[in-house]
Ligand SMILES: NC(=O)C1=CN([C@@H]2O[C@H](COP(=O)(O)OP(=O)(O)OC[C@H]3O[C@@H](n4cnc5c(N)ncnc54)[C@H](OP(=O)(O)O)[C@@H]3O)[C@@H](O)[C@H]2O)C=CC1
């Protein structure tokens with residue numbers, strides 16, 4: 280069984296750890312590091328994993344090191360680990376947006392095995408999407424181990440080129456937030472219509488869940504499912520017309536392009 284170190288006890292690493300433990304990965308094989316205690320201790324207590332304030336200590340006995348700090352800290356953390364311990368045979372998985380393979384490998388030292396992965400927070404439920412791009416130094420064995428790790432949190436899409444990571448960010452990495460924003464807007468309006476906050480949430484979450492499940496279970500175009508709700512000249516048609524006139528499709532496209540542009544901008548810093 281591989282030993283896995285998680286550097287950073289924040290939202291994304293928490294989601295992956297939850298996905299792994301809930302999918303029967305042995306907690307004693309997982310260590311989380313974070314210099315400050317509160318989130319690290321909460322995570323360790325909740326999932327029964329090991330914890331330390333030292334990144335290099337966490338990485339020392341790990342086969343796979345998941346780098347889950349903010350993008351601007353990734354290279355600092357890599358340098359810190361590479362200076363203190365032997366990393367020759369370890370596989371590093373960076374989940375950071377906007378930190379390139381070149382930047383990560385330069386920080387770790389030459390010819391190190393690095394995978395850039397772009398997961399999303401539904402990983403905590405085993406419903407995640409992870410895009411992954413491997414450096415040429417990643418061995419078949421490391422790739423299989425990383426694939427197994429990521430698959431414990433949902434589906435995995437291996438990418439042929441690094442630039443596709445930015446595209447995965449725009450679709451599934453940031454994607455959950457788009458749906459949350461939409462659900463927030465619907466719930467707010469439901470409250471204005473007189474439903475309590477709890478009622479509004481229940482109505483919206485069940486509608487979103489039902490719609491997503493219908494997409495999963497029906498092998499027909501999403502547009503067809505939309506049309507099946509839309510009676511000619513009816514209420515849905517009126518609502519959809521308002522979305523189209525408000526430019527929703529263009530807005531979604533522009534928002535996803537903005538995510539890609541931001542990832543490139545972060546990488547250029
Ligand atoms: N959130 C998401 O949906 C997704 C995030 N990502 C990527 O995941 C990474 C983390 O994002 P996210 O989890 O949201 O961020 P968070 O801020 O929630 O987590 C970052 C964690 O890193 C800790 N940290 C800070 N400095 C260090 C250090 N020197 N060594 C170890 N840990 C440290 C922070 O601790 P403290 O708060 O105590 O300072 C915090 O717990 C980012 O690079 C992001 O691009 C990728 C896909 C999706």
Ligand SMILES: O=C(O)[C@@H]1CCC=N1
Nearest residue numbers: 375376448452453454
């Ligand atoms: O917002 C971000 O930059 C990160 C990457 C994808 C989701 N969260």
